[in-house]
Amino acid sequence: MPIVLFRVDERLIHGQVVVGWGERLHMDRIIVVDDELSSSAWEQELYCLGVPAAVDAVFTTVAEARRDMQHWRQDPRRLIVLVRDLDTLARLSADRLLESEEVNLGGIHFAQGRERVLPYLFLSQAEQDVLQRIASLGAVLSARDLPASRPISLPDLLDGG
């Protein structure tokens, strides 16, 4: 089973993911890839408060994710993979590990140095360059906050939509 949603979202497990996407995609499992969170039990506990009882959630490091990615793609369960920043995504995409993987840009919010691209997507020039580099390694990137929204491909996104 392909990964049903591979998403970049600073908020990780939250309403849009659990309700908006998760209900629609009938998710079985959420995998959060994040080096810091994978060793923080209390933060994992907080995030798991938002996970429906029928769904399980696991937290993993980038290294573990790179090791297990192929296994995840063959998992019979419906998996949602979440990362919260582009640095993590870039590390996952090295060596074309995300070749042909559809990656959803779902929520990167305002911070110093970022400019508004979409209401839910703010990017600095450096981050735009990172996205271009990830795309050049084979990942198929598009922005879409919710299933009902129109996906916007990376070229359109960086070209002004």
Next chain:
Amino acid sequence: MSDEAVRGLIIAHSSLAAGLASAVRQIAGVGDEAIQTVSNEGRGPEGLLAAVREAAGDSPVVIFTDLPSGSCAFTARKIAMERPATGIVCGVNLPLLLDFVFHRDLPLQELVDRLIEKGKGGISGTCTEDGARADRALSR
């Protein structure tokens, strides 16, 4: 109501918090001293945390969230871990907010327990077979 009374802070999606606070003001005639609001709209985790931290201040507060999970509840729980005298009530509704503004002098734990009960009690309803007498439907 004394100056020491617990303040309320609603964290919710979109414009829900402002709408609820507006309704409370209209019905109960209380102002910002009783209830403040923060929306998560356009805010990432750090931005939301900073906004809630500022709004919470240093005095006793009950943080109300719309959902029991997600970014608002997550932020409320993080704030509660870093400051004392913080109550959290998830699944906010108008009846419990109205009860809150008139009982802010209660000790925090007692107040939170009361609000949870009031919130649950504020939900009622019934279902008619044909809808013809829906106007007579009484809560159970």
